[in-house]
Amino acid sequence: MEKKVFQRPKYLKDAVFHYCPGCGHSIIHRLLAEVLEELDIGDKAIGVPPAGCAVLAYNYFDVDMGEAAHGRGAAVATGIKRILPDRIVFTYQGDGDIAAIGTAETIHAANRGENVTVIFVNNGTYGMTGGQMAPTTLPGQNSTTTPGGRDPDRDGPPIDLSQMLAITKGSTYIERTAVNSYKNIKRTKKALTKAFKTQMAGLGFSLVEILSPCPTNWKMSSVDAAKWVDETMTKIFPLKVIKDETGKRIDN
């Protein structure tokens, strides 16, 4: 008897990703679709895609999707969730989207304890607009708007939004993971699962920050980009559970 060991998850459409080879978005999409299926919540999920390389996420996820303006995902998700509290609402946002233009919306949604899940893809660059400095660009990292690399004295240091969100009383579960290795991908899936379980249990704001390679704008091979995440990015953005107040209220 044949056994299928690898197939398209139920909540991914039969479409070809537009992402560059080695891009973290592709992996994260797949993980997210798998988690929606395994938790059996895809039929009641409403996703909010951003402006950014993932703007076309709605072409891939086979769940209800409502596009938000750049950075406003948390506010749109708030409106949806307040009207439909028994649905599963998530946003999918890049670092520029969430940690620059959408900082206020995100912090206040977390502080209000909005019972939504945020997927924060940190690739240290503005992918969609062609590699300008992101709020998370590392010191010394090249970008098209930081000649000679990001200079913290001139450009400010990278911002750690997840830590800021952890301070808010309304946030419940925040973890930083990566998708640059098998081990980290597994960990990311576990974190996504936990984030959605947090929402399903009505425990408040959950967020998974995912360090995600952007070989194109980092101007690296996929292999080097994966390595760079471990060797450089995690020094500034260490992989860890940043906040977990779920306690025994959800099974892990």
Add this chain to the structure above:
Amino acid sequence: MIGEAAVRAGCRFYAGYPITPQNELTEYAASAMAKLEDGTFIQAESEIAAINMVIGASMAGARAMTSSSSPGISLKQEGISYLAAQELPAVIVNTMRGGPGLGNIAPAQGDYFQATRGGGHGDYRTIVLAPASGQESADLTRKAFDYADKYLTPVMILGDGMMGQMMEPVEFPEPVDLSKLPPKPWVLDGAVGRPSRLIRSLLLDTSVEEDHNWKLARKYETIAREIVGGETYMTEDARLVIIAYGTAARIAKGAVKRVREIGLKVGLFRPYTLFPYPNRMIVEMSRFVKDFLVFEMSTGQMVEDVKLALEGRSNVHFYGRPGGIVSTPDEISKEINSLYHRRHLEEE
């Protein structure tokens, strides 16, 4: 007035950010939503957040609204553009104040262009309703929600601080039965037993965006045919007709009464839809009226629409007081009087 009318119109979601002179509405919404089992009120962190929360609530199927005053409405324009693009219903109240910039908190009409030309980026319009009394505020609020749902578009109620402060007896319509409203087959509420849905505004294919723009344009034409409206007052035998909306129209009405007492044949036309603009009603009047006086609490914005409507058929004069100055009927009647004689209208 608008708050209670909104609740009765079935509004179940309000998000807003404090700004004078419209805090009464936000505060009313806070207590009214708290009393409803299915009501949501959110004091947002900014006007940008508020309008985007309204977008979310609208995607989820609720009758949703936000309100603000001029500077805050500027911030909402991004969201209003998205509402128009995504064809989502929502009601936005602008209680205009003196500007530009922070300006002041006195009644003004300087946001006419912003309201009627779309306001945000892109090729779209917003339905704009301009009440001139408490009763009309209530009536037009009900209509605003109905129009928003019917035409799938944002609707703005354009008033000023004077209107907000008015104490007038109002008869509210019966609350709508939400279960009897037409279904919304586009709502995002989870793809149970149906294909997944998408609400978006990104249309990278230029021909698709062009089609969408034309579709919106045709919708605005339909709206213009179906809802356009204005009220005439003593225009039957008028040689001069004042055109004004909202608070300015109330003042102008007082002035018309005064000059009628001294025998001047003057009437008033008051548009209560500003987009669509009642062009045809003005053209109709121009068959008998050769002089129009547009009065606005601004340096002159609606006057451009009057000129566009008339296309040179009659003379268009303007009198304006911007910056939050509220003219008295006396002041306007003097203006009318002098124009009337300057134009030798008594001799015809």
